[in-house]
Structures are given as structure tokens and as C-alpha cells.
Amino acid sequence: MLPIGSVVTLVNGSQKLMILNIGQIIKQNEKDVYFDYSAxxxxVGLDTQEQVYYFNRDNVSEVVFQGFQDEDxxxxxxxxxxxxEETKDEIQRGKVKNDTDIF
Known part of the structure; x- marks a missing residue:
């Protein structure tokens, strides 16, 4: 897992994204799902008028910068x-619609 503050690009993407959160649970198709990252x-950073981007580790193409990580x-x-592992039967990982249209 990448720490918050990491900057990545996604498969077939050109926009750099900075990871804000890990393990966000959101509604997708009327079901609770989780994504590895929100960014x-x-x-520019977070603009409250804009959408937050949700994606999973397998959507990451390149790690441009790895954020701070300590023992915590x-x-x-x-x-x-x-x-x-413990919740795999209860909540599923969210699906990115496609690599150029992150959630």
C-alpha cells in the first residue's frame, strides 16, 4: 500500500493524482464498496466543487512520489x-469503470 501524500498516475491516464485516503467505503450501484485509494x-489538490477520484492499487501505472511512511x-x-481478508465476504472492492474514467 502506498502512503497518503503519494503522487501517482493511472493506467492510460495522464493526470497526476495525490492520494488522500486509504480504504474509503462508498456507494456504487446502490451497494457499499471500498476502494484502496481516494485522490x-x-x-491543485482537493477542490470541494470537484469530484474525488477513487481507484485501486491495480489501476496505478506509475508512482511519481512516495509519501511519508513510518511504523504507524x-x-x-x-x-x-x-x-x-476478514471482510471479503461482506464488502467488495469497488470497480473502476475503465482506466480513463476513474469513478
Missing amino acids: APYP GKHFGDLYEQWI
Whole structure:
């Protein structure tokens, strides 16, 4: 898992995105789903009038910059992976519509 603050580009994407959150649960097609990451455009950041971007680790093409991570961040990553395994029958990973149209 990439830490918050990391800047990435997505498969078939050209816009750099800065990761804001990990493991966001949202509604998609009337069901609760989770995405590995939510992000805002870089270098502009979050504009409350704009959409937040949701995607998963397999949608990442390039890590342009890796954000700060310490032992707390690593521990959180371990807990997140454990949560995914424990809840796999209850909540599904969200699906990106396609690589150029992130949620």
C-alpha cells in the first residue's frame, strides 16, 4: 500500500493524482464498496466543487512520489490488508469503470 501524500498516475491516464485516503467505503450501484485509494488532482489538490477520484492499487501505472511512511503507516497497511481478508465476504472492492474514467 502506498502512503497518503503519494503522487501517482493511472493506467492510460495522464493526470497526476495525490492520494488522500486509504480504504474509503462508498456507494456504487446502490451497494457499499471500498476502494484502496481516494485522490485529488496534483498539484491543485482537493477542490470541494470537484469530484474525488477513487481507484485501486491495480489501476496505478506509475508512482511519481512516495509519501511519508513510518511504523504507524506500516502498521495501518498491515491492518488494512487484514481487514480486506476478514471482510471479503461482506464488502467488495469497488470497480473502476475503465482506466480513463476513474469513478
